[in-house]
Amino acid sequence: MAILVNKDTRVVFQGITGQTGAFHARGCNAYGTKVVAGVTPGRGGEEIDLGARPEKPGDKAPEGGPGVKVPVFNTVKESVEKAGANASCIFVPPPGAADAILEAFDAGIELVICITEGVPVMDMIRVRRVLEQRRAAGEKVRLVGPNCPGVITPGECKIGIMPGHIHKPGNIGVVSRSGTLTYEAVGQLTRLGIGQSTCVGIGGDPVNGTDFIDVLELFAKDEQTKGIILIGEIGGGAEERAAEWIKKNLKKPVAAFIAGASAPPGKRMGHAGAIISGGKGTAEAKFKALEAAGVKISRSPATMAETLATML
Amino acid sequence: MKIHEYQGKQIFAKYGVPIPKGIPAFTVDEADAAAKSLIAETGNQVTVVKAQIHAGGRGKGGGVKVAKTAADAREHAKAILGMQLITPQTGPKGTKVKRLYIEQGLDIARELYLAMLVDRDSRRIAVIASTEGGMEIEKVAEEHPEKILKVLIEPTIGMAGYQARELAFALGLGKAEVPKFVKLLTTAYEAFTKEDMSLLEINPLVVLKNGDVVALDAKINFDDNAEFRHTEWLNLIDEGEEDPVELEAKRTGLSYVSLDGNIGCLVNGAGLAMSTMDVIKLEGAEPANFLDVGGGANEEQVKKAFSMILQSPKVKGIFVNIFGGIMRCDVIANGIVAAAKGLDIKVPIVVRLEGTNVELGKKILSDSGLKITPADTISDGAKKIVAAVKAG
Numbered sequence: 001m002a003i004l005v006n007k008d009t010r011v012v013f014q015g016i017t018g019q020t021g022a023f024h025a026r027g028c029n030a031y032g033t034k035v036v037a038g039v040t041p042g043r044g045g046e047e048i049d050l051g052a053r054p055e056k057p058g059d060k061a062p063e064g065g066p067g068v069k070v071p072v073f074n075t076v077k078e079s080v081e082k083a084g085a086n087a088s089c090i091f092v093p094p095p096g097a098a099d100a101i102l103e104a105f106d107a108g109i110e111l112v113i114c115i116t117e118g119v120p121v122m123d124m125i126r127v128r129r130v131l132e133q134r135r136a137a138g139e140k141v142r143l144v145g146p147n148c149p150g151v152i153t154p155g156e157c158k159i160g161i162m163p164g165h166i167h168k169p170g171n172i173g174v175v176s177r178s179g180t181l182t183y184e185a186v187g188q189l190t191r192l193g194i195g196q197s198t199c200v201g202i203g204g205d206p207v208n209g210t211d212f213i214d215v216l217e218l219f220a221k222d223e224q225t226k227g228i229i230l231i232g233e234i235g236g237g238a239e240e241r242a243a244e245w246i247k248k249n250l251k252k253p254v255a256a257f258i259a260g261a262s263a264p265p266g267k268r269m270g271h272a273g274a275i276i277s278g279g280k281g282t283a284e285a286k287f288k289a290l291e292a293a294g295v296k297i298s299r300s301p302a303t304m305a306e307t308l309a310t311m312l
Numbered sequence: 313m314k315i316h317e318y319q320g321k322q323i324f325a326k327y328g329v330p331i332p333k334g335i336p337a338f339t340v341d342e343a344d345a346a347a348k349s350l351i352a353e354t355g356n357q358v359t360v361v362k363a364q365i366h367a368g369g370r371g372k373g374g375g376v377k378v379a380k381t382a383a384d385a386r387e388h389a390k391a392i393l394g395m396q397l398i399t400p401q402t403g404p405k406g407t408k409v410k411r412l413y414i415e416q417g418l419d420i421a422r423e424l425y426l427a428m429l430v431d432r433d434s435r436r437i438a439v440i441a442s443t444e445g446g447m448e449i450e451k452v453a454e455e456h457p458e459k460i461l462k463v464l465i466e467p468t469i470g471m472a473g474y475q476a477r478e479l480a481f482a483l484g485l486g487k488a489e490v491p492k493f494v495k496l497l498t499t500a501y502e503a504f505t506k507e508d509m510s511l512l513e514i515n516p517l518v519v520l521k522n523g524d525v526v527a528l529d530a531k532i533n534f535d536d537n538a539e540f541r542h543t544e545w546l547n548l549i550d551e552g553e554e555d556p557v558e559l560e561a562k563r564t565g566l567s568y569v570s571l572d573g574n575i576g577c578l579v580n581g582a583g584l585a586m587s588t589m590d591v592i593k594l595e596g597a598e599p600a601n602f603l604d605v606g607g608g609a610n611e612e613q614v615k616k617a618f619s620m621i622l623q624s625p626k627v628k629g630i631f632v633n634i635f636g637g638i639m640r641c642d643v644i645a646n647g648i649v650a651a652a653k654g655l656d657i658k659v660p661i662v663v664r665l666e667g668t669n670v671e672l673g674k675k676i677l678s679d680s681g682l683k684i685t686p687a688d689t690i691s692d693g694a695k696k697i698v699a700a701v702k703a704g
Contacts, residue, residue, distance in 0.1 A: 122508055125435060126468070128435045162637055179584075179637070183635045234586070235432075236432040259587045262590045262593040264569075278453075
């Protein structure tokens with residue numbers, strides 16, 4: 001069953017004519033994801049050849065086979081009406097990223113995944129408010145990111161920039177604030193022969209659309225998911241809140257790693273959200289909170305999968 | 313990005329946030345002239361000479377002095393300008409004072425605390441206020457949490473009048489002072505949002521004996537992500553306050569932070585870069601830097617990153633840790649080879665490559681003739697580099 005995305009998810013790429021957008025639309029298509037359209041304002045009417053798509057997602061794309069051609073629209077609304085898109089993957093550069101997210105919300109897209117790094121926090125505060133209002137009004141819309149690698153359900157659908165080939169279908173859920181560190185965890189799991197149900201990168205920004213708890217709730221209800229790896233970072237209190245929630249609600253085994261135990265306070269470590277300020281947001285405090293919630297801690301990034309494996 | 317107090321106050325002035333009269337000065341003569349001009353303008357002999365450095369706690373380190381006469385101001389300026397100012401936030405080495413701000417003296421009745429920041433838990437801008445002005449706010453929060461007032465601002469509405477009044481009354485302001493405080497709060501909030509700040513701290517915010525409410529300090533951080541819509545920020549950067557290597561890295565599009573250890577790290581992705589530091593520490597050594605080459609670095613950027621690490625005298629070993637998703641391993645390998653070419657590399661290098669085009673990357677490295685120890689996993693690589701540095 002997995003969560004958020006599956007073999008029926010139909011994806012529109014916002015910013016598909018940009019270099020990065022085009023590259024990753026091809027990458028997702030080559031994984032087997034149903035990429036159905038692209039949006040670039042002013043480029044409507046064009047068509048983009050994304051190359052071959054394998055019959056079964058996760059398989060190698062056939063070489064030399066016919067390419068999948070998708071239409072480019074001026075608006076997201078058109079991609080919903082004419083191509084049946086129900087998920088969006090955003091590669092629009094920072095000045096237009098918030099607008100692109102709002103457009104996807106308004107077009108009725110249920111899952112909006114924003115890969116873009118460097119969206120101003122003031123923009124995200126407003127976007128987040130709109131998201132909360134829409135959800136409070138009963139809409140099912142979700143935003144993952146920004147500044148995230150995306151979401152993958154191995155063997156079914158990949159939306160984002162992660163290397164598909166390191167994944168393996170299975171029953172471990174992965175949720176993470178970091179991109180490459182997620183690949184590290186997935187690589188470790190696959191090496192141990194343990195597959196993944198869905199891997200969700202929630203992104204490294206201080207204000208984002210989907211929190212650890214949102215994803216944990218979905219994993220808790222998902223029958224396919226039997227265990228979870230949670231990867232946090234220094235800064236903010238999202239891990240502590242997740243720990244509280246796990247303690248009260250989650251019966252499935254969780255292993256966790258927090259990046260940045262060796263980071264100095266007051267310095268932004270790459271991600272806008274990865275900063276220890278006023279003594280708050282240290283790795284140690286997060287380890288402690290998670291441990292108190294029954295989560296098994298991997299002190300080293302090299303033992304995330306091993307740590308979970310001992311709990312299965 | 314951080315700016316100086318006087319630059320922050322210039323922004324305040326633009327939005328109508330009340331500030332004392334003040335003039336920046338870069339030399340003792342300029343400070344002297346500034347003090348005289350303030351005295352002439354206000355009729356008050358008292359001025360304040362304030363060191364302009366990015367770190368807080370300047371008063372404690374002797375960087376803020378009240379001058380009773382113009383001659384006093386000159387003496388203070390002489391003493392402060394060029395001093396190595398050590399505050400709780402500068403670290404033991406301190407920061408050299410190169411700029412001053414000369415401000416009019418004021419008759420202060422009360423000192424309050426005011427700050428605005430992005431509250432990550434509520435995803436709103438939070439306004440924090442306290443009656444304990446001039447104190448370290450972290451300490452107040454710890455010892456007297458009841459003295460910290462907080463309101464969250466609805467982003468689609470902005471600073472609401474009732475919220476500003478609520479704070480004003482809770483701070484114990486008088487009837488005549490409340491509207492002045494409300495105006496200050498409203499204009500400061502406008503400045504915060506329009507100028508894309510991530511932190512605005514006024515400590516202290518003062519109530520004068522005549523009832524005016526004035527921002528006596530201004531500590532402002534900008535949200536680096538919003539740089540694209542603020543070209544004026546370029547003029548506000550004080551390069552003397554920045555780590556030269558970090559500045560160079562920023563210009564190259566790399567994310568770099570200098571640290572105190574001796575193992576240089578070159579990694580893709582912020583989370584993996586932090587974890588690489590962590591695992592080096594777990595192996596009993598210390599990282600020399602945080603360096604994220606990002607997901608889309610080209611050969612030139614990798615070359616630049618690698619030479620930056622190589623040129624640091626404290627680096628006794630280098631650990632390259634790449635999990636290539638978008639980042640292709642051959643690009644990394646070519647960058648390393650290009651950077652190392654012609655240099656006499658004396659420190660051990662351990663490279664762990666994984667992901668896209670990994671075989672090609674490994675081949676480029678082994679064909680290059682460079683003395684590189686390959687590693688299979690993050691822990692294998694950390695163990696190898698720590699052992700090599702300890703042996704060397």
